[in-house]
Structures are given as structure tokens and as C-alpha cells.
Amino acid sequence: EVQLVESGGGLVQPGGSLRLSCAASGFTFSSYDMHWVRQATGKGLEWVSAIGTAGDTYYPGSVKGRFTISRENAKNSLYLQMNSLRAGDTAVYYCARGTGFGSFDYWGQGTLVTVSS
Amino acid sequence: QSALTQPPSASGSPGQSVTISCTGTSSDVGGYNYVSWYQQHPGKAPKLMIYEVSKRPSGVPDRFSGSKSGNTASLTVSGLQAEDEADYYCSSYAGSNNFLVVFGGGTKLTVL
Numbered sequence: 001e002v003q004l005v006e007s008g009g010g011l012v013q014p015g016g017s018l019r020l021s022c023a024a025s026g027f028t029f030s031s032y033d034m035h036w037v038r039q040a041t042g043k044g045l046e047w048v049s050a051i052g053t054a055g056d057t058y059y060p061g062s063v064k065g066r067f068t069i070s071r072e073n074a075k076n077s078l079y080l081q082m083n084s085l086r087a088g089d090t091a092v093y094y095c096a097r098g099t100g101f102g103s104f105d106y107w108g109q110g111t112l113v114t115v116s117s
Numbered sequence: 118q119s120a121l122t123q124p125p126s127a128s129g130s131p132g133q134s135v136t137i138s139c140t141g142t143s144s145d146v147g148g149y150n151y152v153s154w155y156q157q158h159p160g161k162a163p164k165l166m167i168y169e170v171s172k173r174p175s176g177v178p179d180r181f182s183g184s185k186s187g188n189t190a191s192l193t194v195s196g197l198q199a200e201d202e203a204d205y206y207c208s209s210y211a212g213s214n215n216f217l218v219v220f221g222g223g224t225k226l227t228v229l
Contacts, residue, residue: 044221
């Protein structure tokens with residue numbers, strides 16, 4: 001059974017940093033592109049970052065230069081380093097498995113990040 | 118403001134069919150056959166219902182179908198059931214020189 005379990009969320013002050021983790025199991029982690037998608041309370045979904053099987057990374061303009069996605073295949077783990085956090089980054093962050101061109105077939109339960117003073 | 122436009126709400130009675138639209142541009146929906154649809158119940162993670170415009174993942178009922186015409190994609194739910202009441206989000210691949218995924222703002226489907 002495919003499982004994705006996020007951790008690392010919490011309360012952080014504006015300008016601060018946080019590192020999210022996602023533990024994967026039930027599939028060959030190294031064979032899939034992986035993603036982070038976030039959702040502010042009561043709002044829609046926003047794709048945040050992607051990492052390919054070769055370690056290539058991609059970001060939308062809203063987080064580029066502030067967020068860094070990485071993976072450690074030996075540990076079946078995905079990470080998201082978030083720096084220079086803003087109030088607008090407050091959201092539930094989901095780890096998701098990619099199927100190729102932008103579809104996500106498995107999602108974790110999410111971890112809440114709150115940016116507030 | 119979301120990149121893809123969805124109606125905020127839709128509704129239908131049990132057994133009826135309802136269609137939710139998702140309008141983008143030639144740079145996303147119209148440019149690629151990589152439109153996906155997700156169902157999200159309150160407090161839960163999204164669930165993939167349709168990918169590559171009209172394909173259903175294993176386990177998704179065939180009551181759910183997808184299509185696309187030009188810059189607009191659609192999700193049709195036939196034979197509405199109470200458990201279909203949820204938020205539905207469309208997404209599209211939008212990268213040309215770079216990988217990019219854009220989502221719609223979501224549609225709240227109410228089963229009357």
C-alpha cells in the first residue's frame with residue numbers, strides 16, 4: 001500500500017525557516033517524480049515544487065528562490081526547505097506522488113505550516 | 118486568483134448528472150492533454166479522479182468522466198450519489214520551457 005506521511009509543520013515567525021519531510025513507503029520511491037502542493041485554509045490547491053527522478057527541480061514563481069525541494073532515495077524521503085517565510089505561505093502542505101505530466105496519484109495527509117508573529 | 122477558472126458551486130439531485138467546467142488558455146488546458154481532476158472531502162487529502170483529460174485511475178467509478186474542448190475541460194458525474202458531495206479541483210500541465218502545474222479554484226458539488 002502506498003503511503004506518504006508528512007511531518008515538520010508548525011508555527012514560525014515571518015522571515016523564518018522550516019523544513020518539511022515526507023516519508024514514503026509501498027512503492028519504489030526512486031522511480032517517481034515527487035511534489036509538494038499546498039492549500040491555505042478554505043482556499044484552493046497550489047502546486048509548490050517538483051523533483052524528478054534525476055534530481056531536477058522545479059518551482060512556481062511564488063516560491064522560487066525561497067523554497068528548495070530535495071530527496072533522499074536511500075531513505076525513501078522527500079524534503080521541502082522553506083526560507084524567508086511569509087504570512088501568505090500559511091497552508092497545509094501535501095506531499096504527492098507524480099504520474100508524469102502534472103497528475104498526482106497519491107497524497108499524504110498534509111502538515112500545517114503557520115507563519116505568524 | 119487561480120490560473121484555471123471553475124464555477125464556485127454546482128448541484129444536482131441523486132441519480133442526476135452534473136458537469137463542472139474548467140477554463141484555461143492555450144498555454145495550459147488548450148495546449149496539452151494533461152488535465153486532471155481531484156475530489157476532496159472536508160478535512161481530507163485530494164483524490165485523483167481523472168488524469169490525461171479522460172482517463173480514470175483504478176478504483177474510480179465509471180460514473181466519473183472527463184473531456185476537453187479547446188481551452189475548456191469538463192468533469193461529468195453521472196448517477197449522482199450522496200458521497201459525491203465534495204470539492205472538485207481541476208489542474209493542467211502548463212510548462213513549456215519549464216515544468217509547471219496550475220490548478221482551478223475549486224467547485225463545491227452539492228447533492229440535493
